Amino acid sequence: MPVRFFIPIFLFIATFTLALGLTMPLMNISKLYFFDENPSLLGIIGSLWAGGDWLLTVIVTLFSVILPITKLAVAHLAAAQVPAAAQVLHRWIGILSKWSMLDVLLVALVIFGAKTSGLATAIAQPGLWFFTASAILSAVATHFIVREEKSAT
Secondary structure: OOHHHHHHHHHHHHHHHHHHHHHOEOEEEEEOOOEEEOOEHHHHHHHHHHOOOHHHHHHHHHHHHHHHHHHHHHHHHHHOOOHHHHHHHHHHHHHHHOOOOHHHHHHHHHHHHHHHOOOEEEEEOHHHHHHHHHHHHHHHHHHHHHHHHHHHO
């Protein structure tokens, strides 16, 4: 079976898991054994904004929401072989792929910070795994798209 068959499947699953990763709880945070929180990535961004951490809000939003959505949108267009934008899309996929796991690293740092603060314990929840799966699947799909474009030329 050709690789071309799997690209739309990977992109669909990556898009679906990104939506779940943004909205499902990323972690369970227990503070002093009395208070539990299960924030999603979008909830964390909202809390940062409400707390006045605008620069951190922008950084997290850019690298954990906008960049993955942009990368998936570009990958979908490239997989659909939009003729007018083939070269531009190929160039952007290369640029976006270089930043593909930064979003997962940023979320992992948030969990690490919560765990090492000593005031709370943080346990990964399904949102983190969906978010990670999306990053990996979009990277795989992007790799196949670029490889297919190179072999076609």
